[in-house]
Amino acid sequence: MKKSLRVILLAALVCSLFFVTAQAKEYTILVMPKLVGIPYFNASETGALQAGKDLGVNVIYAGPTQADAAAQVKMIEDYISRGVDAIAVAPNDPAALTPVLRRAKQRGILVMDWDTPADKSVVELSVHQIDDKVYGEHNWDLLVEAMGTDEGEYAIITGGLAAANLNTWIDHGLAYAKEKYPNLKLVTERIPSDEKQQEAYRKTLDLLRAYPNLKGIIGISTPAPIGAAQAVEERGLQDKVAVVGTALPNDSAPYLKSGALKVSTLWDPAKLGYLTVALAVKRLNGEEVYDGMEISNVGVIDVWDDGITVIMGPPTDFTADNVDQFDF
Amino acid sequence: MENNKKEYMLCGVLAIIVIIMSILSPDRFLSLYNLQTMAFQLPEFGIIALGMMIVILTGGINLSITSGSALAGIMAAFILSGRVMVGASIGMSIALAIGVILVTSVLLGLLNGFVVAYIGVTPILVTLGSKTLYEGISMWLTKGGAISNFPEAYYWFGNESIIGIPVPMIIFIIIALITYVLLEKTPWGTRVYMVGSNPTAAVFSGINIKRVLMQVYVYSALMAGLAGVIMLSRYNSAKVDLGSSYLLQSVAAVVLGGTNIAGGSGKVFGTVIAVAILQVISSGLNILGVNRFIIDMITGAILIAVLTLNIISNRRESRRKSDETVLVAENRG
Numbered sequence: 001m002k003k004s005l006r007v008i009l010l011a012a013l014v015c016s017l018f019f020v021t022a023q024a025k026e027y028t029i030l031v032m033p034k035l036v037g038i039p040y041f042n043a044s045e046t047g048a049l050q051a052g053k054d055l056g057v058n059v060i061y062a063g064p065t066q067a068d069a070a071a072q073v074k075m076i077e078d079y080i081s082r083g084v085d086a087i088a089v090a091p092n093d094p095a096a097l098t099p100v101l102r103r104a105k106q107r108g109i110l111v112m113d114w115d116t117p118a119d120k121s122v123v124e125l126s127v128h129q130i131d132d133k134v135y136g137e138h139n140w141d142l143l144v145e146a147m148g149t150d151e152g153e154y155a156i157i158t159g160g161l162a163a164a165n166l167n168t169w170i171d172h173g174l175a176y177a178k179e180k181y182p183n184l185k186l187v188t189e190r191i192p193s194d195e196k197q198q199e200a201y202r203k204t205l206d207l208l209r210a211y212p213n214l215k216g217i218i219g220i221s222t223p224a225p226i227g228a229a230q231a232v233e234e235r236g237l238q239d240k241v242a243v244v245g246t247a248l249p250n251d252s253a254p255y256l257k258s259g260a261l262k263v264s265t266l267w268d269p270a271k272l273g274y275l276t277v278a279l280a281v282k283r284l285n286g287e288e289v290y291d292g293m294e295i296s297n298v299g300v301i302d303v304w305d306d307g308i309t310v311i312m313g314p315p316t317d318f319t320a321d322n323v324d325q326f327d328f
Numbered sequence: 329m330e331n332n333k334k335e336y337m338l339c340g341v342l343a344i345i346v347i348i349m350s351i352l353s354p355d356r357f358l359s360l361y362n363l364q365t366m367a368f369q370l371p372e373f374g375i376i377a378l379g380m381m382i383v384i385l386t387g388g389i390n391l392s393i394t395s396g397s398a399l400a401g402i403m404a405a406f407i408l409s410g411r412v413m414v415g416a417s418i419g420m421s422i423a424l425a426i427g428v429i430l431v432t433s434v435l436l437g438l439l440n441g442f443v444v445a446y447i448g449v450t451p452i453l454v455t456l457g458s459k460t461l462y463e464g465i466s467m468w469l470t471k472g473g474a475i476s477n478f479p480e481a482y483y484w485f486g487n488e489s490i491i492g493i494p495v496p497m498i499i500f501i502i503i504a505l506i507t508y509v510l511l512e513k514t515p516w517g518t519r520v521y522m523v524g525s526n527p528t529a530a531v532f533s534g535i536n537i538k539r540v541l542m543q544v545y546v547y548s549a550l551m552a553g554l555a556g557v558i559m560l561s562r563y564n565s566a567k568v569d570l571g572s573s574y575l576l577q578s579v580a581a582v583v584l585g586g587t588n589i590a591g592g593s594g595k596v597f598g599t600v601i602a603v604a605i606l607q608v609i610s611s612g613l614n615i616l617g618v619n620r621f622i623i624d625m626i627t628g629a630i631l632i633a634v635l636t637l638n639i640i641s642n643r644r645e646s647r648r649k650s651d652e653t654v655l656v657a658e659n660r661g
Binding site for chain 1: 353356357359361362365368369471472474476477483486487559562563564565567569570571572573610611614615616617619620621624
């Protein structure tokens with residue numbers, strides 16, 4: 001019995017020593033995603049760590065293995081014990097994080113959110129990838145550009161009818177289209193695709209059959225434009241029906257090159273990670289963060305009048321020409 | 329049952345892990361702040377583990393334990409957030425919310441207990457079904473979102489301390505003591521162990537198995553509800569998956585604590601120590617900045633190691649005993 005205990009002790013000691021992070025540099029900044037191990041948040045990790053290297057701070061990128069708010073709360077509590085200078089979190093459930101973030105703030109830790117807003121009263125900075133209004137409108141501009149005309153029939157395929165962020169973008173886009181492109185005709189209500197490429201593909205085939213004069217499709221939610229492009233390509237309609245929308249560059253690449261997808265648009269999560277760390281460092285150094293500020297490797301940022309909300313900038317468009325520069 | 333060998337070994341493992349963590353990060357792990365943080369984190373998990381343990385003692389399992397917690401929590405959250413019972417005073421609505429949690433829990437427990445005890449369906453199937461049922465109801469009530477923004481006064485249950493001891497810890501200690509007395513010091517507890525170790529013998533001893541099972545499932549659901557009271561306060565919101573990560577962890581803690589997964593034996597103290605071990609590993613490694621995936625791996629490895637040790641020592645024990653019997657028989661011969 002004693003021997004086995006000794007073996008466990010030794011093994012545990014070796015393991016722990018092995019994984020202990022390098023000694024702290026000047027500042028330690030915790031960047032916490034909703035969960036670890038998915039491509040989107042892996043890409044932002046690359047950016048956050050790069051920023052740490054460039055700016056000479058110690059960046060810890062850690063999050064739960066499931067998108068669970070309780071797990072996030074506990075990890076934040078443990079990192080408060082560990083001692084960090086700043087915490088930037090992408091909350092799974094904003095309300096659940098309020099008590100622990102308030103405690104962090106009381107202990108003099110700089111509290112920020114990124115990717116998804118937390119409770120506004122506890123954060124000092126809120127880093128957003130995109131202005132929802134700009135992003136919604138941008139999709140409609142891309143559609144008109146891809147169709148080559150601002151009149152004709154089009155349809156919208158969305159991820160899900162209950163997804164708040166997707167609905168916000170679509171609502172902004174529809175309001176904008178009513179003003180700016182009155183001759184665009186939406187053939188039917190937004191069509192849900194369960195966040196699945198296969199479902200978007202099937203719904204698009206139905207659409208193409210039901211509306212032979214269809215000129216354009218906007219896909220909102222990352223699998224939607226891909227599924228739509230797949231259907232358009234299969235039916236050989238890429239010169240007649242323009243597909244645009246929000247999609248990841250790696251998924252988009254083949255369809256962009258075949259012409260079934262004209263353009264896709266999103267933000268660069270690596271840049272978002274980079275910006276989050278860069279702003280944390282600025283704040284820790286006591287610098288102001290202001291509208292029109294230039295952040296190296298990111299660009300010019302917008303800061304809203306509340307002094308808290310930071311917008312990374314305009315969306316990044318992926319076309320057949322530039323898509324290979326991105327990897328996420 | 330006659331000795332506490334397993335519990336001594338667990339205490340040893342806990343001590344070793346605490347020592348390792350203290351050596352690796354003395355200023356952080358042993359800081360008052362971290363000790364307090366752990367004392368805040370442990371109770372909700374510990375209470376769920378106790379609820380899981382009592383069911384496992386009877387040879388069953390309660391897979392609906394965390395879904396029950398979430399459902400009861402959501403019902404209370406509607407009151408706390410002022411969505412129903414608008415206009416009730418804060419004290420009123422807190423009292424009412426806790427009442428609703430307890431009543432809901434008892435009802436959920438009665439449902440599980442009834443199907444297991446009186447209809448006779450295997451516990452794992454019943455509770456898997458009720459897990460899905462509860463999640464469905466929660467989803468329907470919340471539409472998948474979170475119910476949040478409770479009155480500040482409700483924070484007390486999960487976030488305040490009384491003379492340095494966190495309120496949830498006090499609740500946990502009281503619950504653990506009650507569970508200990510009930511299981512290990514009363515005739516009712518003996519019946520629970522008997523139902524688990526040999527139901528047929530229990531029937532012939534005049535034990536009403538059905539009633540005991542029913543009570544066990546209600547107790548388990550009550551534990552889930554009480555954990556819900558703390559979680560609601562700590563996370564300031566209720567959602568379908570509230571505490572869902574505790575489901576398999578609680579089974580792990582119970583088994584790590586020396587409870588026989590087939591029922592019949594196990595001690596409250598063992599479960600409590602096992603919960604503490606899992607807590608120290610999780611917090612300690614987080615403080616060291618270890619990747620979360622590796623923390624999961626280390627936890628799994630320690631679980632397997634301790635279970636293996638348990639089995640080896642059990643085997644040695646039974647071999648020695650059977651040797652002794654042979655000796656006794658030979659001497660007599």
